[in-house]
Amino acid sequence: MSAMDPTEIFRQEASELFEVLEGALLDLGQRPDDRELVDSAFRALHTIKGSGAMFGFDKVASFTHEFETAFDRVRKGEIKPTQELISVALAAKDYIRALIEDPQSTDDVIGEAILDDLKRFVSFDQPAAAVVEIAEAPPLAPGGSKQASWHLYLEFESHILRNGSNPLDLLEDLCKLGPCFVVPVTDGIPFLDEMEPEDCYLKWDVKLHAACDKDAIDDVFMFVQDELKLTLSPLEHVEAPAPAPLFQLLDEEPAPMAEMPAPPVELPAAPVAEQPVVKTEPKSRPEPKPEAKREERGIATVRVQAERLDELMDRVGELVIAQARLTQLAASGSDLSIKMIAEEIERLASSLRDTTMGARMVPIGSLFGRFRRLVHDLSRDLSKPVEFVTSGEDTELDKTMIECLADPLVHLIRNAIDHGIEDNATRAANGKTEQGRIELAAVHSGAQVLVTVKDNGGGLNTARIRAKAEEQGLIAAGAVLTDHEIHQFLFHPGFSTAQTISALSGRGVGMDVVKRTIENMRGSIDLSTRPGQGTTVTLRLPLTLAIIEGLLIRVGEGRYIIPLPAVEECVELTAEDERSRGRNFLNVRGNLVPFLRLREIMSSSGSPDKHQKTIIISTGETRVGLVADQIIGNHQTVIKSLSKLHSDVTIFSGATILGDGTAALILDVAQLVAMAQSKVEKQHISEAA
């Protein structure tokens, strides 16, 4: 339980800011006129720069500063963000990320090249327009008369330095507007004992002699407007020769003490009362006490190491197991007060479990954001314009699942663009719009989350998949298979219908890995396609990997858990069904449902119970009955992984500890059904032979 390294905190914060920055840049490509997006990108850049400098990432700070400066013309609205500019800006973002995460991998030459590109784009594009714009907008005082000088009084919130903002950078930016006389106000500096060294106590009184309007000044402080009390009033035009501005002094080699210029002559201030004073308060809400503000900030979010959440979840798992033992013990006795305590603890443990699981839930939108860049880059590389639409970003999923989902989704989206979306000529020939469309959506469905990747491309070529399967000897020529069954070959290791191997696909490595990854998360993957209209891949995922609701059953002497989301209903195996031995089909309200006798699969000894029970489960589109001796009931199942020794036993996805301390295996129903199907197929083949 050690405190986090501050630089690690910065890395994490920067990682979030990169997502914001990338999202804003990509959105700008779609909505170049959206000022909010430009501001959002700049806020992220500014914070990265400030925090970078604060935590000693000097290269990050200086590169980001250059990036900011080059992109400044976009912020000022002088040029529009073109696709080329966005691409270079994204490369600049990647470079900053590399500087933070893996500085060894970076090279100054690359950084300079990116900055050169950035400067080329921002200076090449529409330079004349900018000049005209400036010429057309002469600086006017609020009263309408020409105004060339301003008086500013800057009072920052005390915590501003902790946020990574640097008032000195802002003063420097202000000086770029024109000759500027900055006088620090030191009245607020406390004695040592009363001082918080990271707080800001200095204030500044500034006289700016620049032909600029109020907006230009506001722009300088736009990122700290919530943390700054800015009093702004116009000064009367001063004819006195302007002394050397501060920023020029800064650019020069520092002069020896004796050669330092004299203190700036106080310029006569305008009769402030006659001019309107513009006051920018840090939002017009009542000023809370410093303690209250600190408390408010602390409560809003708390950054917790992921390992701690894992640890907490493990502890809750142990608690749930202990509680199950207590409940069982209480039920076997007659002490009413023990029973009451057991019930209370069960209620508390259940509530604690839900809260802990809730703390691990992360909106899937944090994952979706990453793919926008992927689509942008692939779309550019393959010259296939693609619109990327996401929905259900607020859908929450266990953080471990989110991490595991990233690679499979990358693969599915790559496939959708590379194989799914047709080239421009084919789309045009088929009467489709030039721009393809990829939809990535997430939605809750009971105890599962459905994640879908849908494209409006050409759909799967079933005939080609079949031909390839026959060529590889996976099926006999002419075998009768449904389209759905044929599509399942795409998940076969080494299966690829791509005729050429590209950097993106064609090696047949991928869909099998995707399927395995999803199944390892106790999820399933499903494909549906319509020729000429596109393909939809649906991932069904459990909400969490840690604790699930299960149905506890007994087969012979062994006890097993069936994940409750897979269970549709439970029925008794009738004498008639029993007599159907050899056919293994149940009649459920007129529908024939195949069933598996778990006693046979588990090789249980002893004679079966007289009244056998059937649990109807569904896996994708398949319904199957599992015949057990007894259904014990619902069980809060804390999942424990099986050891490597059991890794080849695919029909179990894990184990759990029951209230009496014994273990129960968790059935992997999809694997169980697949195993039974393969057994039946082999039987058919041998019978045919």
Place this chain on the structure above:
Amino acid sequence: MALNPTEPKWSLRLPADCSIAAIRNVYELIREAFGRQERLEIDCSSVDKADVTSIQLLLSTARTGEAQGRPVVLTSFSQSLRNTLRRAGFASEAMIDQHFPQKKDGT
């Protein structure tokens, strides 16, 4: 960063990093030195990272010394510290003298 045993006892050399990332340590050190020394001389020659917090700490130190009647003298401002002072608006020697009690040329 510590009291320098080879120099007069009342000399304290500031570390290279006096930016916000390290300012609390510097603050603690100055307070500790303040508690021990009758007269405090702070050598600023090694400072190569400074920001608003460094300036504020030196101002507060000077102000506290003055209020307690215990002289605080700042010596050998590094170039980096000077640049930061100028960026903050302490643009002239006169201004710096006014706010920071300096010892020059061995005086």
